Amino acid sequence: MRQYLRHPSDVPINYRLGEVVVHRNDYLRNIGKGGLCFTSRIAMPCGTRIHIEIPIAEPVFNADGVVVWCQPHQDVFEVGVRFEGIETEYGVRMVEQVCQIEHYRQTILRTEGRDLTSEEAALEWIQKYAAYFPA
Structure with missing residues (x-):
């Protein structure tokens, strides 16, 4: 069985990068117990700390993580994030x-x-x- 479930690309995701107060809106690609992948209009260096919000239900899902990979894909970037904390x-x-x-x-x-x-x-x-x- 796959570790991540593929999701429709119409699921919004918000994120904030590290200490910089940057709030972006992009779209979820897949999610699993260890992390997620989303599309972004900007490239992100590996090791960047990131706070994720998925605002499609109450309470809003929030998680902190680290960018572990970032690859160009067509006109966007696919970004892999590893969650921190088992909760x-x-x-x-x-x-x-x-x-x-x-x-x-x-x-x-x-x-x-x-x-x-x-x-x-x-x-x-x-x-x-x-x-x-x-x-």
Whole structure:
């Protein structure tokens, strides 16, 4: 089984780099218990301290980490971040599910024209897909 789950590229991610008060908005690519990958419009040196926020549910997922790789990809950069601290593992699992549910909600709106609340989308997603979600 893969260590990271691929997520739709429409899941927003906010981050702040090191001591510099820079707040950027980009998009999540994948997330796993040890870290995540996201796309960025700027390159980041390895070793840069980073604070991550994924604001798609309450409470907002927050984690501190370190940039461990950064590679150009088309017109952006893919950035790999290793989380610091084991307390983020439960939060990561919740974010994985919330990302899938939010993408489901947006897909249903686009394809069927139904504007589901987050709770309605969660109930439908759980009935249809929870059994296939890795434990």
